[in-house]
Amino acid sequence: MNQTTTLARQELADAVHTALQRWHNGQDDDPLTRLALNRQLLRQGGVTARQASQRLLVDALEQLAATNHEGALILRLHYLDDRKVYVIANQLALHEGTVNKKQREAIAQLVDLIYAQEQAACERLRTVALARLEPPTYLQLFGVEAHVEHLLAQIMAPGPPWLYAVEGIGGIGKTTLADSLMRRALDRTPWCDIAWVTARQRLLNLGGYIDPLPTPALTADALVDALCGQLLPEAANLPRQTTAEKFQMLRSTLKRTPHLIVIDNLETVQDVDVLLAHLRELADPTCFILTSRHNLYHEHDIHHFAIPDLDHAQALALVRFEAAVRNLPAIAAASDAELTPIYAAVGGNPLALRLVVGQLHVHSLPAILHDLATVNSRKVESLYTFIYRRAWDNLDEPGRRLLLAMPLTDSLGADLDFLAAVSALEEDELRHALDALVMLNLIDARGALQHRRYSIHSLTRTFLQEQVAKWQTSPLL
Ligand SMILES: Nc1ncnc2c1ncn2[C@@H]1O[C@H](COP(=O)(O)OP(=O)(O)OP(=O)(O)O)[C@@H](O)[C@H]1O
Numbered sequence: 001m002n003q004t005t006t007l008a009r010q011e012l013a014d015a016v017h018t019a020l021q022r023w024h025n026g027q028d029d030d031p032l033t034r035l036a037l038n039r040q041l042l043r044q045g046g047v048t049a050r051q052a053s054q055r056l057l058v059d060a061l062e063q064l065a066a067t068n069h070e071g072a073l074i075l076r077l078h079y080l081d082d083r084k085v086y087v088i089a090n091q092l093a094l095h096e097g098t099v100n101k102k103q104r105e106a107i108a109q110l111v112d113l114i115y116a117q118e119q120a121a122c123e124r125l126r127t128v129a130l131a132r133l134e135p136p137t138y139l140q141l142f143g144v145e146a147h148v149e150h151l152l153a154q155i156m157a158p159g160p161p162w163l164y165a166v167e168g169i170g171g172i173g174k175t176t177l178a179d180s181l182m183r184r185a186l187d188r189t190p191w192c193d194i195a196w197v198t199a200r201q202r203l204l205n206l207g208g209y210i211d212p213l214p215t216p217a218l219t220a221d222a223l224v225d226a227l228c229g230q231l232l233p234e235a236a237n238l239p240r241q242t243t244a245e246k247f248q249m250l251r252s253t254l255k256r257t258p259h260l261i262v263i264d265n266l267e268t269v270q271d272v273d274v275l276l277a278h279l280r281e282l283a284d285p286t287c288f289i290l291t292s293r294h295n296l297y298h299e300h301d302i303h304h305f306a307i308p309d310l311d312h313a314q315a316l317a318l319v320r321f322e323a324a325v326r327n328l329p330a331i332a333a334a335s336d337a338e339l340t341p342i343y344a345a346v347g348g349n350p351l352a353l354r355l356v357v358g359q360l361h362v363h364s365l366p367a368i369l370h371d372l373a374t375v376n377s378r379k380v381e382s383l384y385t386f387i388y389r390r391a392w393d394n395l396d397e398p399g400r401r402l403l404l405a406m407p408l409t410d411s412l413g414a415d416l417d418f419l420a421a422v423s424a425l426e427e428d429e430l431r432h433a434l435d436a437l438v439m440l441n442l443i444d445a446r447g448a449l450q451h452r453r454y455s456i457h458s459l460t461r462t463f464l465q466e467q468v469a470k471w472q473t474s475p476l477l
């Protein structure tokens with residue numbers, strides 16, 4: 001269920017009551033310290049958590065005095081000045097019973113005031129947090145719900161792991177999943193502290209063009225700057241701060257309250273090991289969600305989540321939805337049998353599916369499918385370049401040979417013996433090539449350890465039929 005405040009109304013009432021009773025012998029576990037209002041005061045610095053919750057009560061009492069002067073006075077005298085009820089009754093010329101009654105009413109009004117302020121503070125935090133995310137690239141998502149719930153449950157559970165990697169081939173929906181995850185976290189807990197840092201260097205827009213982005217390469221120092229810019233804007237502007245000093249400030253913030261931080265497109269980071277070492281120092285209780293085209297299997301403390309392809313039904317639902325949004329009613333109403341060739345050609349890759357639908361404005365479906373298989377259009381070539389080019393250029397000879405042999409496997413995949421036979425690679429080379437291809441998410445490894453089966457995405461299969469032959473002769477531009 002979504003919450004709009006850190007504490008429900010009744011919890012807040014109990015917390016205010018307890019905090020007033022403990023005014024003179026407060027403890028560190030003061031329940032008001034959980035409030036977003038309290039966190040805001042802490043951020044401004046110069047106060048402890050307990051002092052912040054006392055300030056919060058004093059401010060609320062002042063506001064109450066504007067509408068209920070006598071009630072606010074009774075609360076002050078009783079709790080802050082530690083006067084007994086009969087003393088207050090004497091001072092105000094009231095019966096003790098009346099003082100008790102007025103005190104109960106005043107506490108209820110005080111709670112209402114703080115509750116309204118807390119709601120507004122949560123909404124403010126949520127707005128600030130949402131502004132740190134990129135605008136969503138989607139209107140509706142398919143097949144993501146279960147992944148979001150699964151990952152969020154893991155992330156919100158106390159304790160490690162602190163690092164999560166969302167992995168998969170280009171266009172499979174890594175950024176989208178990370179984005180939905182953050183939005184869901186903010187729906188559940190609007191006061192949740194989040195940050196988003198992107199290392200993305202290129203973008204394939206839905207018109208089929210590759211846009212280079214002005215993002216500089218993400219180094220460990222640049223990461224610290226980016227996170228300070230979002231989470232500690234006041235520190236980021238302090239003159240002559242060394243990166244080490246900024247890092248320490250950031251570390252104490254991230255250690256004090258748990259944050260959720262996404263680092264998108266980790267595969268473009270030059271020195272991943274250095275960056276990961278920094279993240280490990282910043283993590284716990286803060287969680288980092290990394291997205292990467294490359295698997296980070298060799299890292300021991302990372303929870304891996306490989307995004308599966310959309311299945312047949314989800315892929316067709318996405319195609320129909322896109323068609324409806326783009327005002328292509330004939331495609332939106334087409335039968336499964338008519339749309340299934342799209343799925344057969346590009347599989348469950350959302351980016352490729354969306355691009356195919358985009359082209360249906362201009363071209364017929366058979367023409368597009370033919371283009372995909374023969375790389376007969378610039379848009380298709382851009383898609384393949386965007387998804388596969390860098391990975392292909394980084395492969396050595398055995399890696400390329402094995403990948404080129406993969407179309408000989410069927411959709412269920414093949415075992416090691418079959419791959420050895422069709423690639424004609426020696427066992428050592430084959431294992432090395434498999435490691436590289438699995439790491440690059442070009443080959444999926446599934447099944448039990450003893451009976452692993454290796455398969456490729458439909459889009460990879462279609463791509464291998466034609467485009468790669470051209471790259472074997474021409475260098476990367
Ligand atoms: N489950 C989904 N349902 C509908 N559309 C989706 C889904 N997942 C992703 N998309 C859309 O597909 C496109 C590609 O998704 P996204 O950018 O998240 O891929 P990616 O894996 O991050 O790619 P890259 O490796 O290039 O960073 C986007 O336009 C996104 O809106």
Ligand SMILES: [Mg+2]
Nearest residue numbers: 174175264265
């Ligand atoms: Mg991405």
